[in-house]
Every structure is written in C-alpha cells, then in structure tokens.
Amino acid sequence: xxxxxxxxxxxxxxxxxxxxxxxxxxxxxxxxxxxxxxxxxxxxxxxxxxxxxxxxxxxxxxxxxxxxxxxxxxxxxxxxxxxxxxxxxxxxxxxxxxxxxxxxxxxxxxxxxxxxxxxxxxxxxxxxxxxxxxxxxxxxxxxxxxxxxxxxxxxxxxxxxxxxxxxxxxxxxxxxxxxxxxxxxxxxxxxxxxxxxxxxxxxxxxxxxxxxxxxxxxxxxxxxxxxxxxxxxxxxxxxxxxxxxxxxxxxxxxxxxxxxxxxxxxxxxxxxxxxxxxxxxxxxxxxxxxxxxxx
Ligand SMILES: Nc1nc2c(c(=O)[nH]1)N[C@@H](CN(C=O)c1ccc(C(=O)N[C@@H](CCC(=O)O)C(=O)O)cc1)CN2
Numbered sequence: 001x002x003x004x005x006x007x008x009x010x011x012x013x014x015x016x017x018x019x020x021x022x023x024x025x026x027x028x029x030x031x032x033x034x035x036x037x038x039x040x041x042x043x044x045x046x047x048x049x050x051x052x053x054x055x056x057x058x059x060x061x062x063x064x065x066x067x068x069x070x071x072x073x074x075x076x077x078x079x080x081x082x083x084x085x086x087x088x089x090x091x092x093x094x095x096x097x098x099x100x101x102x103x104x105x106x107x108x109x110x111x112x113x114x115x116x117x118x119x120x121x122x123x124x125x126x127x128x129x130x131x132x133x134x135x136x137x138x139x140x141x142x143x144x145x146x147x148x149x150x151x152x153x154x155x156x157x158x159x160x161x162x163x164x165x166x167x168x169x170x171x172x173x174x175x176x177x178x179x180x181x182x183x184x185x186x187x188x189x190x191x192x193x194x195x196x197x198x199x200x201x202x203x204x205x206x207x208x209x210x211x212x213x214x215x216x217x218x219x220x221x222x223x224x225x226x227x228x229x230x231x232x233x234x235x236x237x238x239x240x241x242x243x244x245x246x247x248x249x250x251x252x253x254x255x256x257x258x259x260x261x262x263x264x265x266x267x268x269x270x271x272x273x274x275x276x277x278x279x280x281x282x283x284x285x286x287x288x289x290x291x292x293x294x295x
Pocket of ligand 1: 047048051094095096097098119139140168234245264265266267268269270272273
C-alpha cells in the first residue's frame with residue numbers, strides 16, 4: 001500500500017505546534033507581524049499571498065498587506081522594503097516571487113533585512129545555511145524535510161535525487177539534506193535541464209524530489225519500487241477545457257511504484273505556507289529576545 005502523505009494534516013500540526021510560542025510572545029506583549037509585498041497581477045501569486053494572510057490570521061500572526069503596481073519602478077519596491085526594515089513593529093518581510101521582469105529579484109532580496117528575511121533568501125541567510133548554521137530555512141525545503149519526517153522517512157544514508165536546481169527549492173534543499181543535522185546526512189544528486197539520462201538518476205534514488213516546474217516530468221517508469229516521491233511542482237494546465245493543478249510528478253503512475261508520495265494539491269504547498277508562519281514566529285522571538293519553543 002502506498003502512503004499518500006497528507007500535507008494539509010502535517011501543516012495543521014505545525015500550526016498547532018506554533019500556538020504555544022505565539023502565546024509566549026503574546027504574554028510578553030509582542031504580536032508577530034508579517035508584511036507581505038505583492039508586485040504582480042499574476043492570479044497564482046495573488047492566491048498564494050491571500051492564503052498566507054489567512055494562515056496568519058488563523059494562528060494569531062498579524063499580516064500587513066502591501067500591494068504595488070506591477071509597472072511601478074523598481075525603486076518603489078526597494079523603498080517599500082526599506083520602510084518595512086525600519087519599522088520595528090514588522091518582524092518578517094516576504095516579497096512574493098516572481099517580481100516583474102524589470103526588477104532583479106536578487107536586488108530585492110538583498111534589500112531585505114536578514115533578520116526579517118522569513119523566506120531565507122538573503123545571501124547572509126543562504127551563506128549560513130550552506131555553512132550548516134541556518135537561521136531561517138527557506139519555507140519549501142523546510143516543509144519537505146518536515147513531510148519526510150512525518151512520513152517516517154529516514155534521510156541518513158539515503159540516496160536522494162532532486163530534480164531542479166532553483167535558488168528557492170533545489171539548491172537549499174540539497175544543502176539541508178547533505179548537512180549533519182538529524183534531517184540530513186543524505187547522499188544527494190541534483191538534476192536539471194542539462195542532466196543526461198535523468199531516469200537513471202531517479203531510478204537509483206531512495207527518495208525523489210521533483211522541483212523542476214515541468215508538469216508531470218517524473219512518471220512511474222522513472223522509479224524503482226518502494227521509492228519515496230515528494231512533488232514540489234504546482235503547475236496550472238488545461239485539461240479537457242478546464243484549468244487543473246498538477247505537480248511535476250505523474251501521480252497515478254508514480255503512485256503504483258512509490259512507498260510514499262505527496263499529492264498536488266495538498267502536499268508540499270500547505271507546508272510552504274506553514275513554514276512561513278514558523279519563520280515569522282522565529283524572527284519575532286529573536287527580535288524581541290523572548291525565547292520560545294518551536295515545533
Ligand atoms: N517569496 C516567495 N515567493 C514564492 C515562494 C516562496 O516560498 N516565497 N514559493 C512559490 C509559491 N508559493 C509560495 O509563495 C506557494 C505555492 C503553493 C502553495 C499552495 O498552498 N498550494 C496549494 C494549492 C493552491 C492552489 O489551489 O493554487 C497546494 O499545493 O495544495 C503555497 C505557496 C513561488 N513564489
């Protein structure tokens with residue numbers, strides 16, 4: 001029997017686990033506050049930001065909604081971030097990606113105060129993660145590690161193949177998985193669009209993590225029986241005249257081979273949002289110097 005890993009349930013556990021920390025902060029007179037900055041009219045980005053704000057409301061985090069005209073000059077975004085950096089009532093800053101083409105995402109990321117960088121994208125936070133001393137683990141990779149743990153998947157000594165080398169998922173996830181922490185110690189292969197013989201790399205893995213942004217790239221023929229499959233993809237495609245959400249994994253064919261698999265929707269996506277709450281609470285605790293227990 002294949003275990004379909006329920007990301008909604010694991011995310012709910014993370015949210016529940018944050019309640020004590022949020023109470024501790026509240027008792028100290030501090031309300032964790034996250035500013036979301038949206039400079040896009042892409043419906044998917046609008047949906048993600050509004051889901052993140054709902055999540056905040058649900059757990060007692062204050063959400064500040066900042067929306068900028070997608071055609072505004074890049075400087076307007078940089079100034080907005082600078083104002084949020086300087087505002088002591090804001091603990092976390094999230095700039096929803098992607099930003100418009102006329103804005104360099106690395107320039108925006110560098111503008112965010114590393115102490116408020118709850119995405120973990122700032123070079124200082126990336127450097128700390130690579131050095132094995134992360135403050136903010138990026139939300140999606142952190143969510144993937146939590147899902148593996150919840151499914152009872154041991155990473156130590158496992159062969160993990162990651163398909164995708166993005167700065168948001170593939171690269172940080174590879175660094176976390178090769179790290180010496182309890183959720184690391186794996187042997188990691190990172191594949192990408194120039195990788196030769198991808199099926200050979202996925203077939204030899206104990207765990208396959210698909211994060212390439214290519215709908216249904218990984219199917220059952222590319223897997224060995226008993227593989228754990230984590231699908232990070234969230235792709236909108238037209239099927240029978242309707243818009244449907246699919247992952248980077250062909251779920252039905254992969255499920256026939258997998259020991260455990262995440263669905264889309266309801267797998268990694270909810271975990272990305274839950275770990276953003278986690279990082280916001282952590283950022284608040286560090287700034288307020290109020291120690292909290294994190295799940
Ligand atoms: N600043 C950031 N921008 C982006 C990030 C990020 O981590 N930080 N990641 C992605 C998108 N993303 C977060 O913003 C994200 C993707 C998917 C979901 C999610 O909950 N998906 C649901 C389905 C939602 C739907 O119906 O469309 C699921 O998979 O069940 C949340 C967040 C790019 N940008």
